[in-house]
Amino acid sequence: MIDHLISKKTKLAVVGLGYVGLPIALEFARKMSVIGYDIRQDRVALLRQGIDPSREMEPEAFRGKDIFFTHELEDLRQASFFVVAVPTPINENKQPDLGALLSASRAVGRVIKPGDYVVFESTVYPGCTEKDCVPLLEAESGLRMGTDFKVGYSPERINPGDKVHTLTTIRKVTSGCDAESSEQVARVYESIIEAGVFRASSIKVAEAAKIIENTQRDINIAFMNELSQLFDLMGINTFEVLEAASTKWNFLRFHPGLVGGHCIGVDPYYLAHKAKEFGYHAKIIEAGRAINDEMGHYVAKKAVKMMLAQDKVLQNSRMLVMGITFKENVSDIRNSKVADMVRELESFRVTVEVMDPHADVDEVFHEYGLRLVDSPSGAYDGIILAVSHKRFLGLALDELVASLRRPAIFVDFKANFRNHEMPEGVLYWSL
Ligand SMILES: NC(=O)c1ccc[n+]([C@@H]2O[C@H](COP(=O)([O-])OP(=O)(O)OC[C@H]3O[C@@H](n4cnc5c(N)ncnc54)[C@H](O)[C@@H]3O)[C@@H](O)[C@H]2O)c1
CATH class of the missing domain: 3.40.50.720 (NAD(P)-binding Rossmann-like Domain)
Structure with a gap:
């Protein structure tokens, strides 16, 4: 051939x-x-x-x-x-x-x-x-x-x-x-x-190999997301814990975050579905999916609690969400969990604006009914840095928070700015 x-x-x-x-x-x-x-x-x-x-x-x-x-x-x-x-x-x-x-x-x-x-x-x-x-x-x-x-x-x-x-x-x-x-x-x-x-x-072995590559990632990220929720209750920053734990040679490097896209958040469902046909309930796989699928809602609720702690009136509050693609530096918006988070915020009557220089405006509108903004329109009560695009990380903290009316919140999913001193009146939180 x-x-x-x-x-x-x-x-x-x-x-x-x-x-x-x-x-x-x-x-x-x-x-x-x-x-x-x-x-x-x-x-x-x-x-x-x-x-x-x-x-x-x-x-x-x-x-x-x-x-x-x-x-x-x-x-x-x-x-x-x-x-x-x-x-x-x-x-x-x-x-x-x-x-x-x-x-x-x-x-x-x-x-x-x-x-x-x-x-x-x-x-x-x-x-x-x-x-x-x-x-x-x-x-x-x-x-x-x-x-x-x-x-x-x-x-x-x-x-x-x-x-x-x-x-x-x-x-x-x-x-x-x-x-x-x-x-x-x-x-x-x-x-x-x-x-x-x-x-x-065999063909079956090749099929199984592919699907477990992504399922393994999904489960490990779910574990990180569980730790993130637990450590938040304990007042511990998860990224600091991971930095310390990663000094051990055999500690696996995963981080908490949203699992969207067409692979990691989808493939485990294929395996769990097939497992059922064999009478097997794929407990860890399904638990991992459930935890990861909830993360957008969890972060939205956390942001709402932070705003309430600042005596914000939710229906008068404006939030800027930075990033909607399923991961950093790509244009793919399929299964965006950021969209879940936006809907949850809106269900609390928070007005949300989303910007993403990588995403296609029409595609986002078609898929999620969200109109992307080109640049911050200002007077926000909070910013959620949801996707760590290089273009966002290239901004100085002052530029990032310039559009906030303080007191305000800054939610930084991946803890990119956790070592920065926050300007007065800005309440910072990361996963
Ligand atoms: N995108 C990735 O990074 C990635 C990585 C590994 C594996 N995969 C897997 O590869 C497969 C393809 O994913 P993708 O991301 O390229 O999808 P995609 O949506 O980007 O592209 C699929 C293309 O197939 C076309 N198409 C749909 N039905 C068709 C048909 N019946 N006949 C001919 N063309 C048809 C669509 O028009 C589209 O252009 C999926 O199973 C996915 O899980 C994707």
């Missing part, structure tokens, strides 16, 4: 050109002929102009690449190796929503032919590729997995906003439905991943 791809006798197709699919498609397009397919015509139109609709890839990343963008399924017939990177979110009941994955599987099933490979990259629970996706590939194609076509799974591990650990410098886990496909899939990825690949023993 790899020889045919490199010699361009056949093509590689990437299905779903979002945060994961586009970088992988462009990377393969350095070496082989790639078809980038997405159901969204508007995204395809932008991609054809060298614009990444997710605003992660620069226009230079498109230059000199052998890639053709399309939303026409028929174009995929020229490909023999399919990489599927469509979203796997949760629904409003926090259950896996496999809609996009199943519909992509059906679509790919309509265009594959004997000898083809289909590799899934979307994050799923163990067993999903073989139990949920393969039956659709078989039903649509009339072909049999193993004999007619092969399937693999290779999870994406990119860390949004991280310029050090990037697609090609992160070792990639690969797998296949049998020994031959396991080897072929590994070789295809080895052609672009400088850090090399790890051949997992």
